Amino acid sequence: MQFEKQIAVAAPREKVWEFIWDVDRFIACVPGCKEAKTLEDGKIYTATMVEKVGPFRVEFPMRIEIEQSEPLSHIKARASGSDSKIGSLMKIELEVNLKEEGSGTLLSFVATVDILGKLATLGHSMVKRKADQVMAEFVEKLKKSLETDT
């Protein structure tokens, strides 16, 4: 599944960059994400993704690795985790780009999300819808946090 989102944030690039690396504040924008930990600053992180759809509940402990990072402009990361209870694996490849636009920043996200295992076959349509929702909510929360913070 591919997701692409672009938002214009009324905040300078430095502030946006700083926010992204502030693990706790960043994670707070990701719906269902909790228990974020830094294993190696700037390189390796862990977090747990808990998502609910009606009575269903999945929990993916994720390991996030930063592959590339260019200050104030570009991040490439990958994350993966598995929910053993349902025999499923989630893999995410994420690219974040920052571009100055006037006094604000143009933030763009490209995410490739792969779900493997039982959840992929049983919950295919659910997963896509949920992922769409999560992505949209994340982007909105991020913008709000960046713009209301002074």
Added chain:
Amino acid sequence: MLRRFHLDEPETVKDASDLLSRYGESAKIYAGGTELLLAMKEGLIQSERLVNVKKIPGLDEIKRIGDSVHIGALATHRKLESSAELQQSLPAFVQMEANVANIRVREVGTVGGNLCFAEPHADPGILLLALGAGVVAQNASNMREIPMDNYFVDAFETCLKPDELLTEVRVPIPPPQSAVRYLKFGYLQRPSVGVALRLSLGDGGLIRDVRVAVGCAGPKPCRVEEAEELLKGKGLQEASELIGEAGQIAGRAAEAIGDLHGSAEYKEHIIQVLLKRAFHQMVQEEFSSKGEGGPHA
């Protein structure tokens, strides 16, 4: 395999509701279990307590009350498909029930359970929407009737409160000069697309009342008021020229998602096909010039 759980077997609705209140999310209502146990076996739902409601008497009856049929939530699909009362008053409902899932699921699965689980790829909710039905929800202290129009909220989500049990489905019998159809399509184990149409003719053979409902393709069953408005008040000839457009409107309204069942465009197309087909079947059968418009549908 199923993980261990504790079984409660209350004998009244109040006791069942009290258990839900007391244990919250860790308790789930268990009737036929055809959806719940499946999800529990897959590990997608974890539940420590199952509240077996099948010991509560009187929740599986089918009764004609005035102009409606009251169907107990615990009535199995099998009971519904073999009901003489329903065959007489709601034959389209019988036909839908006779084709739910497979013979083994129909034997054990209940209509209430189906509605409560609110799996998107399901049949009953769509037809019940087109029939203008309602459900009765009860908890320890209160009973309320919920029109089908307000019942489904999202995939696997209904407007039922955490301590409420669905106890009854109430279906108004369509008036004379009505026709009802539920058509579905799919190759997989669950239906990919479902369409329900109800037409009631009035004076001069004009469409006095129309209900269009679609489901399976999107997150929940929904009525398509825009398609209904297009057909309302028209004669059958004019409606037959508009039914294609109505079908397109219905397709878009379904919020179809591309998935293993097919692309969104494909599903929208099939919705249009099924709506047209349902309409033409009615014109040829119930509303043919041979009869006056046929009996109750």
Added chain:
Amino acid sequence: MPNGLVRRAEQTIPVTFTVNGKQHEMDVEPHELLLDVVRNRLGLTGAKRSCDMQVCGTCTLLLDGRPVSSCTLPAFEARGRDILTIEGLAQQGKLHPLQQAFIDKGGFQCGFCTPGMLLTAKTMLAENPKPTKEEVIQYMEGNLCRCTGYKKIVESILAAAEKMRQQR
């Protein structure tokens, strides 16, 4: 309480039911599935676990004469009821006409789906002793076969139906 070890009280439900005419009494845990009780505790392995999600029919058992997916039915639901498994189809060593027809007509290859096919067909013929080919196909659509392509299964059932009508 032993140090560090807490044993959760297990809930068991006493159940009495008949299987192939014979009465059984046992305690089952709520989460025990009927298929496992029949296969593992009663040693009746004709019913199979295949899809494990109610769609294939290899786990079919007749509960009070009606076909159910025993892979998704808790064993306690059988309390006070009659179960028929494939092992109970033949009577006193004599094959049921359905079984004989499947042999005569080649209605099975690997045999994995066959117990489910036979039990479901039995139910159908009890409801409809003179089915058309289309009726057989429709009734049996919830039982899947990977070997035969279904043609011989349908022929076997129709042949059995005729034989059973003659025997009346």
